[in-house]
Amino acid sequence: xxxxxxxxxxxxxxxxxxxxxxxxxxxxxxxxxxxxxxxxxxxxxxxxxxxxxxxxxxxxxxxxxxxxxxxxxxxxxxxxxxxxxxxxxxxxxxxxxxxxxxxxxxxxxxxxxxxxxxxxxxxxxxxxxxxxxxxxxxxxxxxxxxxxxxxxxxxxxxxxxxxxxxxxxxxxxxxxxxxxxxxxxxxxxxxxxxxxxxxxxxxxxxxxxxxxxxxxxxxxxxxxxxxxxxxxxxxxxxxxxxxxxxxxxxxxxxxxxxxxxxxxxxxxxxxxxxxxxxxxxxxxxxxxxxxxxxxxxxxxxxxxxxxxxxxxxxxxxxxxxxxxxxxxxxxxxxxxxxxxxxxxxxxxxxxxxxxxxxxxxxxxxxxxxxxxxxxxxxxxxxxxxxxxxxxxxxxxxxxxxxxxxxxxxxxxxxxxxxxxxxxxxxxxxxxxxxxxxxxxxxxxxxxxxxxxxxxxxxxxxxxxxxxxxxxxxxxxxxxxxxxxxxxxxxxxxxxxxxxxxxxxxxxxxxxxxxxxxxxxxxxxxxxxxxxxxxxxxxxxxxxxxxxxxxxxxxxxxxxxxxxxxxxxxxxxxxxxxxxxxxxxxxxxxxxxxxxxxxxxxxxxxxxxxxxxxxxxxxxxxxxxxxxxxxxxxxxxxxxxxxxxxxxxxxxxxxxxxxxxxxxxxxxxxxxxxxxxxxxxxxxxxxxxxxxxxxxxxxxxxxxxxxxxxxxxxxxxxxx
Amino acid sequence: xxxxxxxxxxxxxxxxxxxxxxxxxxxxxxxxxxxxxxxxxxxxxxxxxxxxxxxxxxxxxxxxxxxxxxxxxxxxxxxxxxxxxxxxxxxxxxxxxxxxxxxxxxxxxxxxxxxxxxxxxxxxxxxxxxxxxxxxxxxxxxxxxxxxxxxxxxxxxxxx
Numbered sequence: 001x002x003x004x005x006x007x008x009x010x011x012x013x014x015x016x017x018x019x020x021x022x023x024x025x026x027x028x029x030x031x032x033x034x035x036x037x038x039x040x041x042x043x044x045x046x047x048x049x050x051x052x053x054x055x056x057x058x059x060x061x062x063x064x065x066x067x068x069x070x071x072x073x074x075x076x077x078x079x080x081x082x083x084x085x086x087x088x089x090x091x092x093x094x095x096x097x098x099x100x101x102x103x104x105x106x107x108x109x110x111x112x113x114x115x116x117x118x119x120x121x122x123x124x125x126x127x128x129x130x131x132x133x134x135x136x137x138x139x140x141x142x143x144x145x146x147x148x149x150x151x152x153x154x155x156x157x158x159x160x161x162x163x164x165x166x167x168x169x170x171x172x173x174x175x176x177x178x179x180x181x182x183x184x185x186x187x188x189x190x191x192x193x194x195x196x197x198x199x200x201x202x203x204x205x206x207x208x209x210x211x212x213x214x215x216x217x218x219x220x221x222x223x224x225x226x227x228x229x230x231x232x233x234x235x236x237x238x239x240x241x242x243x244x245x246x247x248x249x250x251x252x253x254x255x256x257x258x259x260x261x262x263x264x265x266x267x268x269x270x271x272x273x274x275x276x277x278x279x280x281x282x283x284x285x286x287x288x289x290x291x292x293x294x295x296x297x298x299x300x301x302x303x304x305x306x307x308x309x310x311x312x313x314x315x316x317x318x319x320x321x322x323x324x325x326x327x328x329x330x331x332x333x334x335x336x337x338x339x340x341x342x343x344x345x346x347x348x349x350x351x352x353x354x355x356x357x358x359x360x361x362x363x364x365x366x367x368x369x370x371x372x373x374x375x376x377x378x379x380x381x382x383x384x385x386x387x388x389x390x391x392x393x394x395x396x397x398x399x400x401x402x403x404x405x406x407x408x409x410x411x412x413x414x415x416x417x418x419x420x421x422x423x424x425x426x427x428x429x430x431x432x433x434x435x436x437x438x439x440x441x442x443x444x445x446x447x448x449x450x451x452x453x454x455x456x457x458x459x460x461x462x463x464x465x466x467x468x469x470x471x472x473x474x475x476x477x478x479x480x481x482x483x484x485x486x487x488x489x490x491x492x493x494x495x496x497x498x499x500x501x502x503x504x505x506x507x508x509x510x511x512x513x514x515x516x517x518x519x520x521x522x523x524x525x526x527x528x529x530x531x532x533x534x535x536x537x538x539x540x541x542x543x544x545x546x547x548x549x550x551x552x553x554x555x556x557x558x559x560x561x562x563x564x565x566x567x568x569x570x571x572x573x574x575x576x577x578x579x580x581x582x583x584x585x586x587x588x589x590x591x592x593x594x595x596x597x598x599x600x601x602x603x604x605x606x607x608x609x610x611x612x613x614x615x616x617x618x619x620x621x622x623x624x625x626x627x628x629x630x631x632x633x634x635x636x637x638x639x640x641x642x643x644x645x646x647x648x649x650x651x652x653x654x655x656x657x658x659x660x661x662x663x664x665x666x667x668x669x670x671x672x673x674x675x676x677x678x679x680x681x682x683x684x685x686x687x688x689x690x691x692x693x694x695x696x697x698x699x700x701x702x703x704x705x706x707x708x709x710x711x712x713x714x715x716x717x718x719x
Numbered sequence: 720x721x722x723x724x725x726x727x728x729x730x731x732x733x734x735x736x737x738x739x740x741x742x743x744x745x746x747x748x749x750x751x752x753x754x755x756x757x758x759x760x761x762x763x764x765x766x767x768x769x770x771x772x773x774x775x776x777x778x779x780x781x782x783x784x785x786x787x788x789x790x791x792x793x794x795x796x797x798x799x800x801x802x803x804x805x806x807x808x809x810x811x812x813x814x815x816x817x818x819x820x821x822x823x824x825x826x827x828x829x830x831x832x833x834x835x836x837x838x839x840x841x842x843x844x845x846x847x848x849x850x851x852x853x854x855x856x857x858x859x860x861x862x863x864x865x866x867x868x869x870x871x872x873x874x875x876x877x878x879x
Contacts, residue, residue, distance in 0.1 A: 034821060035819075035820035035821025035822065035858050036820070037820065161817075163814065163817065164817050164819070166822065167813070167814045167817065167819060167822075168806065168810075168814060169822075170813075170819045170822030170825045170826075171797075171806065171810040171813045171814055171819070171825055171826075171829055172757070172797065172798060172800070172801050172806070172810060173755070173756065173757015173758070173796065173797035173798045173826045174757070174798070175822055176756070177759075177823065179756075179759065179760070180750075180756035182754075188751075232751075233747055233750075233751055234743045234744065234747040234751075237763070309857075310857060311857055312759075312761045312767060312769055312823050312824050312855055312856065312857050313759060313760070313761060313769070313823045314760070314761075359821065359822075360821075360823075361759075361761075361821050361823035361824075361857065362820055362821030362823065362857055362858040363857055391760075393763060394761070394762040394763055394764060394766075613817050617817060617820060617859075617860070617863065620859060620862050621820060621858045621859025621860065622859065623859065624859030624861060624862075625857065625858075625859050646762060646764055646766060647762060647764070647766035647767055647855065648766060652855060652857070654852045654854075654855065655847075655848050655851040655852045655854070655861060655865075656848050656852045658861040658862065658865065660862075661862050
């Protein structure tokens with residue numbers, strides 16, 4: 001038996017593996033590669049368990065037909081779901097092929113060997129390849145979740161650093177992203193967005209529309225949704241700008257500009273207790289009095305503004321509408337759920353849409369991909385028979401992607417005279433992290449697509465339901481991995497916040513771990529105990545202690561920091577069940593209050609390492625993205641709309657602040673591999689805040705840690 | 720809209736006679752008229768570096784500068800850096816270092832490193848930072864891109 005949803009939903013071996021006529025293996029996964037190198041890791045797994053060299057494993061981007069439906073590619077689940085499933089599939093396939101060979105050769109299995117897809121009888125020159133054994137047929141058997149795996153001591157591919165797939169195409173420019181697709185008869189397209197989310201289109205200037213139409217540009221309009229299509233991409237960009245500027249818009253009341261941190265306190269919210277990482281539909285417990293043996297009780301509030309996915313390539317989508325249906329190419333991380341929401345919005349059956357994944361630029365989360373694909377569908381429906389390649393501009397992406405929510409976390413804890421935490425409470429306030437398209441029997445699917453909100457018959461606005469799953473949205477890593485007694489954890493889903501939000505890498509864990517790991521340092525200081533020792537005093541999991549100790553040693557914890565430098569440590573186990581990660585940061589803060597990241601150590605235990613290079617890349621990339629959110633990023637807006645609309649007004653981390661990073665991976669061959677892609681984001685924020693404190697004695701509790709914010713925090717400390 | 724003119728471009732060693740409004744940025748001509756989609760549109764504002772090409776050996780952004788400005792120049796795109804099936808040393812170093820994740824920013828990074836090393840074969844840390852800081856990467860491939868540069872500079876390493 002298995003509890004892996006990927007296998008439960010796709011039990012047949014033929015769903016996963018196909019032996020091609022030349023003996024190559026086509027591995028089919030429902031998870032999409034968005035730069036996290038999952039396809040490299042999956043290829044390694046199949047290669048290992050089938051004894052076929054890596055270059056003979058093919059993996060294509062999935063589509064809604066012909067591939068296993070593995071839901072969304074989210075939550076650092078791909079190795080644990082798709083990797084687990086393909087590993088069992090490959091082991092089942094290998095055993096099956098050996099079984100056929102035993103019959104064919106009349107030799108017992110012990111006398112057979114496999115080398116790169118060729119089964120031979122040991123000691124003879126008799127060989128047969130996988131394709132010949134399959135004889136053009138499929139497997140016709142289910143995946144056996146208990147099929148024996150290759151012993152770890154025989155591993156040849158697993159645990160080594162493979163060259164990532166597509167590297168040569170990346171460095172030569174030959175790789176085709178959605179943005180680069182060219183289909184016969186294709187038209188380019190650009191959306192025309194209102195000045196802000198609450199504005200409606202009254203009308204375009206008829207003189208401008210007449211001119212554009214005269215130039216051969218097609219104007220597609222449905223309510224306040226509008227777009228241009230035509231042959232010349234650059235002409236469209238200029239035309240779209242001109243049309244938007246000359247249009248008459250009903251601006252309504254504009255955007256609500258009240259301070260979002262105040263809104264997080266004051267707005268109506270739905271409060272649920274979180275027990276063992278899972279929300280419970282009960283009244284939230286009140287904050288209790290500190291226990292009688294409390295020597296000290298501290299409280300703090302930690303905050304993050306809205307942040308962006310900020311992908312380098314603005315979102316794009318391709319769609320073509322023919323008599324047989326609608327075909328879509330998208331860099332969505334959930335092609336099935338996109339299809340469900342789009343079909344619901346269009347009032348068509350889901351199987352009239354075929355959705356293919358095609359790579360876009362990386363970002364990790366719900367950026368504009370789904371919305372751009374739906375824009376393309378709306379335009380393609382208005383111009384049947386012509387493929388439409390729609391691209392957002394930089395401004396579209398910055399102003400219209402669904403953001404990572406602004407958040408606040410309020411902590412309170414009591415320590416006893418021995419410096420042990422005896423009571424712990426955290427309240428986390430946030431908008432939803434679950435805005436992705438998805439099938440919704442309640443009818444809220446269409447509004448999860450931006451374009452559907454602006455049609456003449458607009459999708460009904462919806463009020464997000466609280467995510468009730470274990471370690472779900474805003475409560476991800478709200479439950480501390482430490483052994484704290486008497487914990488009180490409450491999630492608060494805040495209503496009526498001004499901007500649209502959805503899933504951004506780490507979801508709530510970025511802020512929850514930032515708060516927890518900052519507060520731990522504050523408590524350790526209050527208890528006059530070293531921050532590393534204080535953490536270890538509250539951890540019983542040996543693997544957690546191991547990563548913390550390894551990280552501390554490598555960053556030089558306990559040594560005297562260089563003049564002006566500060567060291568910071570932080571730890572988390574992602575979702576309390578995935579990769580263990582400790583982060584150590586050595587930084588300095590200059591006279592202008594600029595933070596310089598000097599050196600970083602990441603120590604991680606991700607179980608069995610599959611792709612050593614890919615795992616390190618994900619951990620280090622995760623650090624840099626989180627460092628960027630933490631140090632630099634904040635969506636800004638006023639009544640007239642989003643004001644952070646480019647890379648000057650929304651700066652992200654550049655090469656001038658990239659630290660030396662040392663990554664230490666724990667070796668656990670034979671253990672279950674653990675999802676790692678989001679493991680570092682929370683600890684990165686905590687370690688940076690703690691290092692800033694150790695460098696300056698300024699405690700940063702609100703992101704981003706820009707010079708202005710650091711100076712403001714310093715001024716608040718002295719007042 | 721401006722009038723289309725005949726414009727002569729020298730790209731990857733080949734002369735191209737194209738018809739375009741000279742104000743149309745080179746990037747759109749490369750991608751949509753010449754089928755060279757290696758250079759990417761990231762911003763259209765010369766803020767992110769995804770659209771870089773070599774112009775007379777120097778890294779030049781193409782998303783906002785009109786194609787007319789490139790007449791008479793020697794332009795090399797990322798596609799022109801490899802010779803048939805043979806990668807340039809910079810491209811090979813990127814492959815060996817695994818210096819890409821989603822790969823979208825990679826062509827611009829490869830161009831920037833190529834231009835930097837043509838100018839300064841043994842760049843200092845400051846020179847490397849200056850050459851790469853105009854280029855954004857969201858996946859966090861920076862350490863591996865720096866590793867690719869270190870491999871190209873060789874055992875002497877990077878001076879501070």
